Amino acid sequence: MDVSRQQNESAARAERGPRARTRKLMLETATRLMQSGITPSVSEVAEAAEVSRATAYRYFPSQAALVHAVVDEALGPILDWRSEAPDALTRVADLLATAMPRIDEFEATFKAALKLSLDQWAQRQAGTLGNEPQLTRGHRVELLRQVTVPLEGKLSTEAREQLAQALSLVFGVEVLVVLKDIWGLSAERAQSVAEWAAAALVEAAIREGQTAA
Template identity: 75%
Template sequence: MSVSRQQPATNEDTGERAERGPRARTKRLMLETATRLMQAGATPSVSEVAEAAEVSRATAYRYFPSQAALVQAVVDEGLGPILTWKSTAADAERRVAELFDTAMPRIEAFEATFKAALKLSLDQWARRQAGTLGGEPAFTRGHRVELLKEALAPLKGRLPPRDFKRLAQALSLIFGVEVLIVLKDIWGLDSPRTMSVAQWAASALVRAAIAESATDTPGMTLATT
């Protein structure tokens, strides 16, 4: 009897996999095609990705109902392990350094993809200002906010809330594809020097915030642990 109960479950599982399989492969094909186009510098529409992937537009829009949804999915693919980053370190400066060590090489590897996403964000802003965006879903960016808050977690109870938020905001200026635009494209730095400057700036900001808070709070030590 145990065999008879197990057999239908196995058949059902196989059937579900058969139904999910083609859908999963089609979605993966679209993501890979969109990534390839974005890594080449394009910011493709859903229709353009469908054409390049040889998928019908109707099918493509079932998976990605808007360009924003498509680009967000590609960005999340590019970010990969960054999205689940965690640290066991108790020192905020070290945690920030670990985050930069994990994230920045990955961001550089998908630099063209993230620049294409930034281009979409700026294009939508311009059309919104001009009143021509209409009902198009907005592409939102914000992963760095939670990542930086996680990195700074040891300081959450030590810095005043306003100072904690300001530090996270300041770090966000040097964390992401924008720092590559400034240091590589404008200053002409190579990758190692770019990473070195970003890490130095991040450490300087954390130390400055701690020192400033210690000055404002008598008796507080400068140590971050």
């Protein structure tokens, strides 16, 4: 059974009434707390939203479920991104321009999601996998395949796939973690570096495709 599916259904089923109100209240509270840097426990959200712990746990049975819901909100425009640009270079620049500021804006949320996915990986390794919501973290694949569509004739399928994979290294929260936290760059500089790297990768792939053909 897919838990997130269940949550979506129940949310859709009761878009008004007390259920929806309380859920929305909690989600807003959780988002606000996360924006302020905290990765709140369910109890903390309960207190901040002024509902009882018991009620809070009815809506979000774990911190993972909570973060999952907030991430879904935060992704928002990123998931809707499409590009009709004819060349991959423009598409990737466009994607980064859309996604990176959003990711930076919700930095704490995405870092919390990354942290949870690491948790789940570890638990999977240890065999101790609970019935947690199973963070998605795969949107990158779809988005970057979109980016490489204009190269369909010019590159082999393998080369396109490899380009998409390489691009996924310069696009996401991980980029912020490395460039801001380790190098101490500003968000603007970080984005600029990511854009430069992305362009370099696309051009390299195209160049190789030409020499091969």
